[in-house]
Amino acid sequence: MRRLAGRLPDGVELYGLLPGGGIVFADRDGARELGPEREFLRFIDDGQFAHYLVGDAATSPERPSNATVKLGVVGPRSAFTPHAHGGEHFVLSLGHAACGLYDADRAEVTQVPLVPGVMIRIPEMMPHSFANRGGAPLTILAANTGYGIDHEDYAITAQEAERRSAAASGGGPAEAGAVTAGGALSTVPRAGTDFAALAAALRDIEGAQRLRGTGATTVRERLATRLRRIASALEVSR
Structure with missing residues (x-):
């Protein structure tokens, strides 16, 4: 390089x-x-980072760039707070990861293991959480249609879905200062979304995370990681 x-x-x-x-x-x-101290932004949770390649944190339907594409760094053996995106979502894993997804048809959480070079597409508003199963930082390439991290619909958490459900049912106004996982104020419920059901699905993923943790790498995966590092050192000099 x-x-x-x-x-x-x-x-x-x-x-x-x-x-x-x-x-x-x-x-x-x-x-x-x-490094996170200079070129990265906070990525949904503390300790997770993103570096934008297309679009920026303020991308939205009102300020479009059609999509955002960013490099993300996921901390060792950590997972994002379960959430749903306002647009569809693509993640290319460059390490050993896992994605917990809520399957509405089966009413259960499905855990999908990911290995280096596998990309997953997650439809709009599907509850999910991405985890790093390895003991080193994990690099991912993530693309979202239509929304940057600062938008209220970028990452809707269970807490935010519950608040929107209460506001939509007349249980109370959308309080000033309520914040999504993306760090932005949310003021208007997303039209057509059953936020009570969304919140319940996200809570199910949270429960699965507490029970299963982030998962772990297998002996074969750890051996493959060592071999990949050796191959990288032979092929590319920094």
Whole structure:
């Protein structure tokens, strides 16, 4: 990456996604490893980070970029707070991950294990949570249609769904200062959504997380990780 940096045309960027979870960035000015303290934003929960490639945190239907694409770094053996997105969601895992999804037809939580190179598509408003099963930071590539992290419908948690359900049923106004997982104020219920059912589904995923944890990697997966790091070291020099 460092050898290539000086040869790049102005405006061209390279991203090296390392098997250990790091991200090396290179442009014509040089190469460096990206770090949460400078190039990353908070990604739904404390300790999780995102670096936008397309769009930004303020993307919304009123301020469109059609989609947001970002690199995310998920902490070791951690999981996001269960949530649902206002738009469809694609996640490419570059490590050993898992996605807990609420299957409305079967009324149960389905746990989908993910390995490096597998991408999952999650439909609009489907309750889910993404977890890192490994002991090192996990890099993901995530794309969301229509919404950036600051939008009220980017990540609706169980607590937020319950608040919206109460507001929609006349149980109380949408209180000023109520905040979604994305960190933005929410004022209007999303039309056509049964927020009571959404909240119940998200609580089911929370219960499954407490029972199962993030999951763990197998012996074969840990061996594959070591071999992948060796292959990366042979193929690419930082």
